[in-house]
Amino acid sequence: GEDVEQSLFLSVREGDSSVINCTYTDSSSTYLYWYKQEPGAGLQLLTYIFSNMDMKQDQRLTVLLNKKDKHLSLRIADTQTGDSAIYFCAERGGYNKLIFGAGTRLAVHP
Amino acid sequence: DVKVTQSSRYLVKRTGEKVFLECVQDMDHENMFWYRQDPGLGLRLIYFSYDVKMKEKGDIPEGYSVSREKKERFSLILESASTNQTSMYLCASSFKGLGLAGAKYEQYFGPGTRLTVT
Numbered sequence: 001g002e003d004v005e006q007s008l009f010l011s012v013r014e015g016d017s018s019v020i021n022c023t024y025t026d027s028s029s030t031y032l033y034w035y036k037q038e039p040g041a042g043l044q045l046l047t048y049i050f051s052n053m054d055m056k057q058d059q060r061l062t063v064l065l066n067k068k069d070k071h072l073s074l075r076i077a078d079t080q081t082g083d084s085a086i087y088f089c090a091e092r093g094g095y096n097k098l099i100f101g102a103g104t105r106l107a108v109h110p
Numbered sequence: 111d112v113k114v115t116q117s118s119r120y121l122v123k124r125t126g127e128k129v130f131l132e133c134v135q136d137m138d139h140e141n142m143f144w145y146r147q148d149p150g151l152g153l154r155l156i157y158f159s160y161d162v163k164m165k166e167k168g169d170i171p172e173g174y175s176v177s178r179e180k181k182e183r184f185s186l187i188l189e190s191a192s193t194n195q196t197s198m199y200l201c202a203s204s205f206k207g208l209g210l211a212g213a214k215y216e217q218y219f220g221p222g223t224r225l226t227v228t
Contacts, residue, residue, distance in 0.1 A: 008150060031215065042114070042200055042219030043153075088152065097143075097168070098217055102152035 004101035006089050011107045018076040020104045022089030027070060033098065034063065034074045035088040043088060047074070076106075084108045113137075114220035116201055122226045129188040131223050133201030140206035142184035143217065144168075144176060147198040159184055160206060191227045199223045 006022040024032065030051050035043040049056045049063045049072070056063045062075040076083055086103040093099045117132035133142065141160050145153040145168075155168030157176040165176050173195060177185045184203075188195055202217040 004152075033216075040221075042221045043202075043217075044219070045216045048216075092215065097155060097158065100145075100153040102150055 004089055004091055004099050006087075006101040006104050008102060009105050009107070011109065012079050014079060014081060014108055014110050016079055018074075018079045018083070018106055018108075020074045020076075020087050020089075020106065022072040022074075022101055024070050024072065024089070024091045024099075026091055026093065026099070027067070031092045032063075032065065032072050033090040033092075034061075035090060035100075037086040037088065037103070039085070046087070079106075079108050081108050081110075114201060114203055114218050116199075116220040116223050118223050119221060120224050120226075122228065123188075123191050124228055125192060127188075127191050127227075129191050129225065129227075131186040131188075131199055131201075131225070133184045133186070133203075133220055134182050135184075135203040135218070136182065137203065137218070138181065139203035139218075140181075141204045141217075142178065143202040143204075144174075144184065144186045145200045145202065146170070147200055147222070153200065156186065191225075193227050195225065196227045197225060199225055 003025045012018045033048045034046045036046045037043045049065050060077045064073045086105050088103045089101040090098040114135045123129050143158040144156045147153050154170050156174050159165045159178040162181050175187045200222045201220040204217045
């Protein structure tokens with residue numbers, strides 16, 4: 001079945017790069033997404049990548065997709081305290097549903 | 111700006127009570143979703159709807175029902191609340207189709223309702 005896995009915690013120093021990893025199972029997924037959830041808020045789409053792309057860059061964010069290994073990563077350059085949040089990886093499943101991972105809590109310390 | 115609103119941010123109910131969680135979106139989206147979010151489990155889909163009066167079970171529908179009488183409103187109903195339904199409930203909506211950009215399928219989320227059942 002469809003499944004998305006990601007590690008639960010990541011701690012980085014302010015100014016360093018953060019890399020959040022995700023693996024998914026459905027090789028037919030056309031789109032993969034990264035959502036961000038700040039404390040006390042709902043989820044917001046951060047970025048997405050189409051399955052025929054290997055990489056997408058958007059300012060401080062870089063998404064890498066390895067379709068062969070079904071591995072997706074999100075790199076945040078120059079991580080700031082405002083980047084502290086939970087980051088969810090998601091793949092598009094059947095019936096236009098999104099299948100979410102458990103979320104990675106990113107903690108940024110000085 | 112797309113707006114998805116949920117009727118309450120915090121709710122405390124007693125075991126056995128009937129609970130209604132309301133969600134309203136203002137973007138004329140066809141699809142609407144109810145998730146629950148629990149630490150370490152991420153978001154799990156309870157029910158979704160792709161049109162008025164249409165509903166489909168998600169991954170964990172047991173103990174829940176839904177109602178979609180109008181396009182903009184999707185209600186989640188706990189017929190008889192139990193303590194294991196204490197959770198954060200998130201509503202989302204999206205367009206049905208895919209455009210050239212995946213973001214057309216983006217799900218927009220409400221702020222969530224933290225439900226405690228005692």
